[in-house]
Amino acid sequence: MKYIIPCLLFIASFISSNAQTFKYAFVTDTHVGTDTGEEDLRRTVNDINQQNDLDFILVTGDVTEMGTKLEIKLAREVLGGLKKPWYVIPGNHDTGWSESGGVDFIRAFGDDKFTFDHKGFRFIACASGPYVRMSDGHIPRDAVVWLDKVLKETPKTMPVVFINHYPIDNSLDNWYEATDRIKKYNIQYAICGHGHANKAFDFEGVPGTMGRSNLRAKDSIGGYNIVTMRSDSVFFAVKKPGVHVENTWRSIPLGKFTATSTTKPERPDYTVNSTFPQVQQTWTYHAAANVVSTPAANKELVVFGNSIGEVEAVSISDGRKKWGFKTGGAIYSSPVISGDRVILGSGDGSIYALNVTSGKQLWKLETKASVLGSPVIAKDVVYIGGSDHHFRAIDLKTGKQIWDFDGVEGAIVDKPLLYEGKVIFGSWGRHLYALDQLNGALLWKWNNGSANRMFSPAMCRPVADQGIVFIAAPDRVLTAIDASNGTTLWRNKEATVRESIGITEDGKTILGKTMNDEIVAYRAQATDPGVLWRLNVGFGYDHVPSMLIEKEGQVFFGTRNGVVYAIDPVLRKTIWAHKIDNSMVNTVNVLDKHTVVVATMDGKVTLLKIK
Numbered sequence: 248m249k250y251i252i253p254c255l256l257f258i259a260s261f262i263s264s265n266a267q268t269f270k271y272a273f274v275t276d277t278h279v280g281t282d283t284g285e286e287d288l289r290r291t292v293n294d295i296n297q298q299n300d301l302d303f304i305l306v307t308g309d310v311t312e313m314g315t316k317l318e319i320k321l322a323r324e325v326l327g328g329l330k331k332p333w334y335v336i337p338g339n340h341d342t343g344w345s346e347s348g349g350v351d352f353i354r355a356f357g358d359d360k361f362t363f364d365h366k367g368f369r370f371i372a373c374a375s376g377p378y379v380r381m382s383d384g385h386i387p388r389d390a391v392v393w394l395d396k397v398l399k400e401t402p403k404t405m406p407v408v409f410i411n412h413y414p415i416d417n418s419l420d421n422w423y424e425a426t427d428r429i430k431k432y433n434i435q436y437a438i439c440g441h442g443h444a445n446k447a448f449d450f451e452g453v454p455g456t457m458g459r460s461n462l463r464a465k466d467s468i469g470g471y472n473i474v475t476m477r478s479d480s481v482f483f484a485v486k487k488p489g490v491h492v493e494n495t496w497r498s499i500p501l502g503k504f505t506a507t508s509t510t511k512p513e514r515p516d517y518t519v520n521s522t523f524p525q526v527q528q529t530w531t532y533h534a535a536a537n538v539v540s541t542p543a544a545n546k547e548l549v550v551f552g553n554s555i556g557e558v559e560a561v562s563i564s565d566g567r568k569k570w571g572f573k574t575g576g577a578i579y580s581s582p583v584i585s586g587d588r589v590i591l592g593s594g595d596g597s598i599y600a601l602n603v604t605s606g607k608q609l610w611k612l613e614t615k616a617s618v619l620g621s622p623v624i625a626k627d628v629v630y631i632g633g634s635d636h637h638f639r640a641i642d643l644k645t646g647k648q649i650w651d652f653d654g655v656e657g658a659i660v661d662k663p664l665l666y667e668g669k670v671i672f673g674s675w676g677r678h679l680y681a682l683d684q685l686n687g688a689l690l691w692k693w694n695n696g697s698a699n700r701m702f703s704p705a706m707c708r709p710v711a712d713q714g715i716v717f718i719a720a721p722d723r724v725l726t727a728i729d730a731s732n733g734t735t736l737w738r739n740k741e742a743t744v745r746e747s748i749g750i751t752e753d754g755k756t757i758l759g760k761t762m763n764d765e766i767v768a769y770r771a772q773a774t775d776p777g778v779l780w781r782l783n784v785g786f787g788y789d790h791v792p793s794m795l796i797e798k799e800g801q802v803f804f805g806t807r808n809g810v811v812y813a814i815d816p817v818l819r820k821t822i823w824a825h826k827i828d829n830s831m832v833n834t835v836n837v838l839d840k841h842t843v844v845v846a847t848m849d850g851k852v853t854l855l856k857i858k
Contacts, residue, residue: 269366272304273472273483275412275440276460278340279322280312287461287469288325294488296330301473302365303331307440307458308338308375308412313675313700314345314352316616323355334361334372338412338440339384342376344675344701346634346658347617348554348577349378350594360390362397368435368476369401372410375419378539378554378848379579379619379660381706381721381746382791382831383420383807384413384441388850389536389555391424398428406501409437414457415450420808420830421849423514426451433504436481438474445472445485447497452506454499456483477501515829519810523823525858530566531827534559534850540581540621541834542844542852543589548603549844550589551852552578558591558599560606566854570606574599580631581621581662581834585643590629592618598631598639600646610646612639620672621662630670630684632659638672638680640687650687655680657703661792664709664716667730671716673704679718681733691733695722706792707746708834712754712771719744725759725769737775742767747804749795751816758795758816760804763788766795766814782819784812791831799840805832811845811855827853 272295278284295304306326311318319341326333337359342349353359359374373390377383386394401407407429409415415425415437429437436454443462448455463469470487483497520526534553542551548560548569558572576594583590588609589601594617600609616635623630624643632638632655640649657676664671669690670682677700681690695702704720711717715736716728723743727736744759744767751758756779757769764783770776786806793805801822802814809829813822830848837843843855 268475268477269302270300270473270475272301272486273307273438273458273474274304274461275307275458275471276309276338276443276462277306277322278309278312278460278462279325280315280318281462283463283469284312285321285325287463288322290488291461291469291471292325292328294486296328301331304329304333305370305372305410305438306333306335307372307410307438308336309340309440310335310337310352311341314341314343314347314349316347316351319351319355334363334370336360336372336374336410336412337376339376342374342378343381345379346619346675348579348594348619349376350576350617360393366476368406368408370408370410371397373425375412378537382848384418385420385537385830385848386411386425387537387554388534391421392535394425394428398432401432404433406433406435408435409453411437411439413441414439414448414455415453416448417513423512426453426512429453430504430506435501435504436499445483445496451512456497456499458483459485515809515826517826519824519826523825526823526825527856527858528825528827529854529856531851531853532561532566532568534852536850537848538846538850538852539579539833539848540846541836542846543582543584544836544838544844545584545603549852549854550582550584550603551846552580552582552591552593553850554578556593556595558582558589558601558606560603561852563854566852572599572601572606572608576617579619579660583622583624585624588643590622590624590631590643592620592622592631592633594619596633596635598622598629598641598646600643612641612646612648617658620659623663623665625665630663630665632663632672632674634658638663638670638682638687640684652682652687652689654689657700657705660705661708664711666711666716667714669730671709671711671730673707673709673718673720675700675703675705677703679704679709679716679728681730693728693733693735695720695724695726697722707748708794710748710750710757712750713773715771715773717748717750717757717771719746719748719759721745723762725757727773727775736773739769739775739777741778742781745790746792747794749797749802749804751797756816758797758802760789760793760795762790766802766804768816780819782814784814784821786810786812793832794834796835796837798837801840803835803837803843805835805845807831809847811835811843813840813857823857825855827851
């Protein structure tokens, strides 16, 4: 009997707390930085402040349009005017095109995830986004680790509300990591943004609600949702600033959660691995956060950075961790090993040189913004661009700046090309630049004629041969540019090549990955050659900038769904394919045709051996 009374008291207390009615504001997709984003958000903040019966405010992502420091600062200032507690997470616009790799968002708002308890309910919100590169929505690896910790500390009977920017369906490449976890608890419902419309969902038996954008769109004013929590139900109703709350458009019963789905939930399919048994994962190291870069490797180590600012080195023979080094911001820069040094940039605004054997810092060059670009090294000179609108040449040994070009529009997020005495690179500021390799003087800059920053040649890594530079920006056009003066030679849009290109080792053929199934080839020449050949590889829809690498007569590349491919460009057939996980594969590091180092968005770093 001594156990029954406390149990009854707990149940009575739980029911009592659960029965309290309360309301909160559900605001999403404010897109500060668009024409009306700031004004629409200010109206909403003022409107919320006039309502005394709201307990708190949830803001579920796409707070800004481009994730710039100025946009984030402005959004933080506007939201800071709220008089009640408010909680915010980022969306794809705050991370996917962010000039800081999401670092500025975390600095401004304190975190990119949150949890709090209110009147018997636990609210849990995870970050999500494509994280710099164009990829699917993704709940970051560190957020999944954090979610495990939060849920472990959550009583099984405690009612839970889950919050994410994306719907927790296949809008996220790892949606199942969230649904599989929350369904083990007393989940009541989930809310999200992203779709800019009020919509009811069912996430494998978990009731879901997408909220409308706060933007006015074609209306005269914007709007948001008022959520009313009662003892047995939750109700959603639209509120427009200065207008009475509209009728309830969505209601969900509350109570003990029981999954109602009778069908087996969709999950990633790994059967391709049994089709090509000659490919084996020698080892896999699962980092504590996303790895959104290409690992560097020498004969002893594989080195990479992750999205919580850690640089890690693991043994190339067995994948065991050898050392780690912590920077102050997310790392999206692909490291380069040169002799005894590892060079890379960090979201904390610094460029680092570490000892490759020990991980000890040898030098650090501080800049004024995040460094998401990747370095290239030639003759003991490091060439690297950052988000402070600068591109630098740095002495490899001392870390001293040799020259600095400060005329870059937008953030630099990829690796430059060194060609014919020039440093060639693109940015999220619409242009491709060519600088003098010796002194950093601007030789020429090129753009595709579009004023839209989304079409910038930022994630496309240029390739060159015979005095011609080749790129494919997000405008899905393969372009040939005269390397001597930056004039356009030809533009071909026969195939939907989007950012992912490569060049054969002999320099004679340009390779491109289309957005649907195909690898295409073009002759590297000064006049438009048209498509030379096409190979249907069958990888499906794909949009990630994983570049094509030829090594020893084979072409290697990764895809959005975690599969690495090797094809024969002469016989035009697939040699093998292997699935690592269900997230984006970065540009692979091909050591030889039998050994490939792979990193995925979800933080898996793998050594593939091919028999």
